[in-house]
Amino acid sequence: MGKQDHTGRLRSEVDALVAQNQFQAAVLRLRDLWQYESGTAAAAFVVSRFEQLRNKIPLANVRLAILRSFTVEPLVPLLRAEAFCAGINVSVQLGDFNAYGQEILDSQSMLYRFAPDLVILAVQTTDLAPDLWRDYAQLSDEAVSEAVSRVAGTMQQWINEFRARSQAALILHNLEQPSGPALGVLDGQREPSQSGAIHRINQDLRRAVSATRGVYLLDYDALVARHGRVSWRDERKWLMARLPIAADKLIHMAREWLRFLMPLAGKSAKALVVDLDNTLWGGVIGEDGFSGIRLNAEYPGAAYQALQRAILDLTRKGILIAIASKNNPDDAMEVLEKHPEMLLRPKHFAAIRISWNDKVQGLREIASELNIGIDSLAFLDDNSYEREQVRAILPEVTVLALPEDPLGYASAVRDHPVFERLNLSEEDRQRAGFYAEQRERSRAEQSFASKEDFYRYLEQEAEIVPAEASTLTRISQLTQKTNQFNVSTRRYTEQQIADFTRRPGWQVLSIRVRDRFGDHGLVGIAITQDQDEVCEIDTFLLSCRVIGRTVETALLAHIAHSARCRGCKRLAGWFLPTKKNLPARDFFRQHGFEQSKQNGNGTLWSLDLTRQEIAAPEWVRVKTLAGESQ
Amino acid sequence: MTSTILDQIRIMASDLFGVPAERISAASTPETIETWDSIQHLNLVLALEEKFGVQLSPEEIEQMKSIGEVAELVEGKLQGTPN
Numbered sequence: 001m002g003k004q005d006h007t008g009r010l011r012s013e014v015d016a017l018v019a020q021n022q023f024q025a026a027v028l029r030l031r032d033l034w035q036y037e038s039g040t041a042a043a044a045f046v047v048s049r050f051e052q053l054r055n056k057i058p059l060a061n062v063r064l065a066i067l068r069s070f071t072v073e074p075l076v077p078l079l080r081a082e083a084f085c086a087g088i089n090v091s092v093q094l095g096d097f098n099a100y101g102q103e104i105l106d107s108q109s110m111l112y113r114f115a116p117d118l119v120i121l122a123v124q125t126t127d128l129a130p131d132l133w134r135d136y137a138q139l140s141d142e143a144v145s146e147a148v149s150r151v152a153g154t155m156q157q158w159i160n161e162f163r164a165r166s167q168a169a170l171i172l173h174n175l176e177q178p179s180g181p182a183l184g185v186l187d188g189q190r191e192p193s194q195s196g197a198i199h200r201i202n203q204d205l206r207r208a209v210s211a212t213r214g215v216y217l218l219d220y221d222a223l224v225a226r227h228g229r230v231s232w233r234d235e236r237k238w239l240m241a242r243l244p245i246a247a248d249k250l251i252h253m254a255r256e257w258l259r260f261l262m263p264l265a266g267k268s269a270k271a272l273v274v275d276l277d278n279t280l281w282g283g284v285i286g287e288d289g290f291s292g293i294r295l296n297a298e299y300p301g302a303a304y305q306a307l308q309r310a311i312l313d314l315t316r317k318g319i320l321i322a323i324a325s326k327n328n329p330d331d332a333m334e335v336l337e338k339h340p341e342m343l344l345r346p347k348h349f350a351a352i353r354i355s356w357n358d359k360v361q362g363l364r365e366i367a368s369e370l371n372i373g374i375d376s377l378a379f380l381d382d383n384s385y386e387r388e389q390v391r392a393i394l395p396e397v398t399v400l401a402l403p404e405d406p407l408g409y410a411s412a413v414r415d416h417p418v419f420e421r422l423n424l425s426e427e428d429r430q431r432a433g434f435y436a437e438q439r440e441r442s443r444a445e446q447s448f449a450s451k452e453d454f455y456r457y458l459e460q461e462a463e464i465v466p467a468e469a470s471t472l473t474r475i476s477q478l479t480q481k482t483n484q485f486n487v488s489t490r491r492y493t494e495q496q497i498a499d500f501t502r503r504p505g506w507q508v509l510s511i512r513v514r515d516r517f518g519d520h521g522l523v524g525i526a527i528t529q530d531q532d533e534v535c536e537i538d539t540f541l542l543s544c545r546v547i548g549r550t551v552e553t554a555l556l557a558h559i560a561h562s563a564r565c566r567g568c569k570r571l572a573g574w575f576l577p578t579k580k581n582l583p584a585r586d587f588f589r590q591h592g593f594e595q596s597k598q599n600g601n602g603t604l605w606s607l608d609l610t611r612q613e614i615a616a617p618e619w620v621r622v623k624t625l626a627g628e629s630q
Numbered sequence: 631m632t633s634t635i636l637d638q639i640r641i642m643a644s645d646l647f648g649v650p651a652e653r654i655s656a657a658s659t660p661e662t663i664e665t666w667d668s669i670q671h672l673n674l675v676l677a678l679e680e681k682f683g684v685q686l687s688p689e690e691i692e693q694m695k696s697i698g699e700v701a702e703l704v705e706g707k708l709q710g711t712p713n
Contacts, residue, residue, distance in 0.1 A: 008641060008651075040677040041645040048648060073669055074676050240688045241672055247679035 007037050014049055023056045024395055031085045035401060038251055043077040050084035059089040060265040065116040065168075066092060067100035069127040071243040078254035079261075086258065086417070088265045097242070098127065104158050107165050117493075118169045118264055120218075120257060121158065124244060125175040125198060128154070136194040137182040144192045151175075152204035159212055167495035169422075171260050172209060173220040174202045179229035213472065214495045216260060216422055223256050255417070262417045266480045266491060269398055269418040270376035271320035271350065272311065273366055275359075276332055278382045280308060280344065282406065285331045295341045303406035308343040310410040315348060317421045318428025320370060320435065322351040324362035324379075329354040350435035359386050360393045370435070371544035373483055373580060378418055382406075423494075425474040427521040434545060437518040444517075455550060455619040458515040462554050463623045467501050467508035474522045475510055478541060483580040485552065486541040487573060487587060488602075505530040507562075511555050513546050520545055524552070526559055535563035535609075537573030540587075547583060550617040556591055557616035558624065564609045571609055576602035635708075636701040642677050643697055646670050656698030678704055 010033040017026035026049070034046050062083075066072055076092050083090045093114045095103050100121060103111040111119065126133045129151045131143070139147070155172065162170055181187035181194045202221060209217040224232045227249055234246040245253055262268060277284045281304045282294030294301040311321055321344070325332055332354045336346050346352065351369045353362040359381065367374045375396035381387050382402055391399045398418045402409055413419070421428070441458075448454040467475055476494040483489065492500075500506045511524040523546045527539040537559070542552050560571050573588060588605035592612050597604035607614075616622060636656060643658070644651040647665040660666040666674075675691050678684065678700070684707040686694075694700045 011641075039680045040673050041642040041681070044648070044673070045645040071672075074673055077673075236685075236688060240691070243672070247676040248683075250676065250680075 007033065007042070010036070011045060018049065018052055021056075023053055026053060027057055028391065028395060034081055034085050038078075038081070040074060040078065040247070040250070043081040046081040046084065047077050050081075050089075054089060059084070059087055060267060061089050061091070062118060062261060062265045063091050063114065063116045064093070064261070065095065065111050065114050065119045066122060067095040067103055067111065067119065068122045069098050069100070069124055070122070070238075071241055072122060074243065075245075075250055075254050075257075078251055079257050082254055082258045083261060083265075086262060086267055088261060088267060090261065100158075104162050104165075112165055116166075116168045118171065118261065119162070119166070120171045120173075120260075122173045122220075124173075125178070126244075128175065129198070129201070132194065132197050133178060136197075141192055144197050148197050148200050148204075151201050152208075155201075155205055156208045159208055159215055163212055163215070163495075167214070167493060167499060169260075169264055169493060169495075170215045171218050171257075172205065172215065173218050174205050176221045176224045177229070179233065213498065214493055218256060218260065223252065227252050259417045259420045260422065263420050263422045264493075267418065268376075268421065268481075269319060269378035270372045270481070271322055271366070271370055272314060272378045272380060272413070272419070273322045273324045273363055274311065275381035275383065275386065276323060276325040276327060276335075276354070278406075279380060279409070280304060280342075281335065281339075285335055286328055290331075290334060290339065293335065293339075295339065297341075300406065301341065303409060305341065305343060306410035307406070307413065310413040312343055312348065314413070314419055315432045316429060317419065317424065318431045319419060320350040320372075320431060321348060322366045322370070323349055323353060324359050324366060325354045326356055326359075327354050348432060350432065359390055363390065363394060363397060371484070371547070378416070380413065382409075423473045423477065425477060425522075427474055430521065434518070434520065438545065441515075441517050452619070455617070458517075458549070458619070459621075460513060460515045460549060460551060460619065461621045461623065462551050463512040463514075464509055464555060464558050465512075465625055467497060467510055471510055471522055472497050475508065475525050478522075478525050478543065479539060482541045482543060483578070484544050484583045485547045485587075486539075486578075486581050487537065487584045488539055488576045489578050489581055490539050492539075500527060503529075509555070509559070511542075511551065513549075513551050524555055526555055528559060528563070530563070530566060530568055533567065533569040535559070535566070535568040535571050537571070540573060540584075551620055552587065553591065553614070554616050554620040554622055556587075557614040558622060560607065560609060560614045569608070569610055570606055572596065572604060572606040574602050574604050635705050636697070638681070639678070639697060639701050639704065642681070643674065646673050646677065654697060656696065656701065658697045659695055674700070682708060684708065 010029055014026050014029045014033065017029060030046050030049055033042060072094060080090050080092070093110070093116065095111060100123065103109040129147055131139060131147050159170070175198050177195050177198050183194065187193045187195055206217055209215045232246060232249050233244055237243040274280060282300055283292060285293055295304050296302065297305060315321060333346070336342060336344070351366045353365055363374065363377055363379065367377055374394055378398040378400060379387070379390050380400045387399050390397055400412055400416060402412050444457065445454050448457065472494045475497050476492055479490060479492045497508060500508050507528045509526045510522050512522045513520040523543040525539060525541055526537060529536050529538055563571050575585060575588060577585065591607070591614055593605035593607045595603055596606040640651045640654045643654050647663050647670060649663055649665065654663070675686055679686060682704050684704060690703060694703060
């Protein structure tokens with residue numbers, strides 16, 4: 001059998017590459033193998049080989065605790081294989097069967113001692129509400145509503161108790177409906193009903209989750225429905241091994257978990273770069289012409305419109321879109337601007353590269369124009385040659401696999417976990433517009449003789465205020481995503497940020513920048529801690545959108561000034577170098593700091609506040625809670 | 631046919647038990663392969679069900695005592711003959 005030869009060969013190739021220290025190539029082969037054969041056996045192989053590679057390749061680390069009422073052991077290798085292929089090393093701790101109640105309540109439990117980044121609470125309807133699941137037909141109306149409040153109350157209590165003891169993210173499975181109601185079609189005719197009761201619990205749960213930071217709902221009921229209730233559950237395995245999910249459905253559970261892991265591990269694409277011919281429309285514009293390409297609401301043009309809609313939806317999650325196409329620019333732009341069936345227009349794209357250069361170069365240019373890392377790009381192209389070239393030369397780019405049939409393109413985009421987001425800030429919703437403003441700024445910049453003249457013309461205004469409830473999402477997001485102008489690259493969850501704001505001696509400041517072209521939104525953060533007359537900068541970062549416009553100096557000057565007012569004698573901060581934060585390397589030196597300590601991780605810089613000042617740039621108007629300056 | 635299914639199951643067992651496929655034969659049992667414990671037995675069942683699209687009953691799962699028996703069981707299922 002050809003397939004068997006292929007998987008056997010991929011395995012041998014992986015082992016040969018590992019033996020030759022060709023780690024990156026081994027990772028590519030492992031991803032191929034996993035894409036080709038994502039099952040229980042391959043998962044064991046993929047995980048064991050990634051374990052060998054773990055210290056040789058860059059991986060994000062996530063500690064995951066799973067609290068459960070059923071057997072999840074076979075899911076763990078599937079999840080770890082998926083996560084490894086996405087660049088994440090997940091360490092998993094499993095709670096004992098049905099011990100989740102005690103584990104959550106006991107601050108000394110195995111759960112909290114493990115210090116997880118993320119906790120999944122996977123509990124089934126049959127365990128939590130056996131009366132509603134199994135005995136529904138025998139219940140009185142009062143017993144039904146009592147069961148609903150009992151279960152919803154219990155879950156709410158878990159959320160509260162957990163949050164009181166841990167800052168980790170919590171993911172709660174909601175409750176699945178039985179595949180057939182106990183009373184048959186009669187269930188649809190009554191109030192209360194069995195399905196209505198479970199639905200009410202899930203609604204309460206949704207409310208509870210949205211009211212608590214860092215607690216997320218996994219819509220298990222919808223997941224089961226999507227894959228078919230009848231075939232999802234395996235009653236025999238449930239009775240035999242407490243495993244309720246059928247063998248061929250386990251991978252879907254693992255992938256659903258991955259959707260939460262990816263954004264929490266900072267593995268999110270910031271931009272999707274798309275091809276044009278045979279991707280955004282059917283056919284080749286240079287050959288088929290404006291009226292010959294396939295794009296409309298009927299078959300086969302509908303497949304391409306569906307893809308465009310999926311891409312447009314990404315922009316509402318704050319994901320930028322860009323074009324890399326080998327084409328005659330005039331032909332392609334005419335379609336983008338004028339084709340009546342196009343949903344995507346030039347204004348939606350943050351960067352456009354239409355030329356005869358190769359895609360690798362296009363992707364590099366786009367990353368640099370948008371000021372984001374190559375590893376923040378996802379790439380969509382119908383041409384498998386282009387995809388393979390990008391995978392081989394730029395392995396850090398997420399290359400989307402596309403099915404043969406264009407009707408599958410839209411779901412390839414919608415279902416990809418690299419586009420998952422757990423929170424949405426106001427900045428996310430407006431991001432596409434920021435880049436259009438940015439293009440105008442760059443144009444203006446070129447018309448000024450000196451930088452200072454340009455800064456004056458910009459009329460920048462910086463609002464520096466302490467973190468508040470409404471900005472925690474954005475602040476945490478910036479610590480997770482900012483790689484370049486970031487002195488310490490410390491990643492924090494919303495809960496951790498909230499915790500800092502309550503600690504004595506700690507300050508969490510955010511900076512919002514506006515100029516004559518528009519509002520950049522909340523683009524920078526500084527976190528400081530006062531101790532023994534030293535104000536230490538824990539975090540200082542600025543979004544790439546505003547680097548080099550001197551607002552970083554305005555923020556630092558504000559910090560120095562207020563530290564002095566609080567009686568601090570020194571201002572200090574570590575610069576911890578990473579592969580990406582070169583733009584922040586000279587930040588402290590340039591503002592008069594001196595090196596005071598050095599170790600394997602970085603350099604501690606220090607400024608004597610009793611003798612030195614940091615001058616705020618005259619062209620940035622600063623607004624603080626205390627009022628305006630300049 | 632026999633050799634093909636057996637070979638596929640040997641690769642599967644090699645993945646799950648962390649033992650090179652060359653060291654796995656029809657005669658391999660939980661006694662000869664140290665890592666073939668109850669968790670891996672469940673994983674083997676799941677891998678077989680996934681890959682061959684078969685359903686194994688609790689009785690059949692209990693009776694799988696060697697790689698050869700596993701291969702025979704799967705072959706029987708794929709040929710639609712009762713086991």
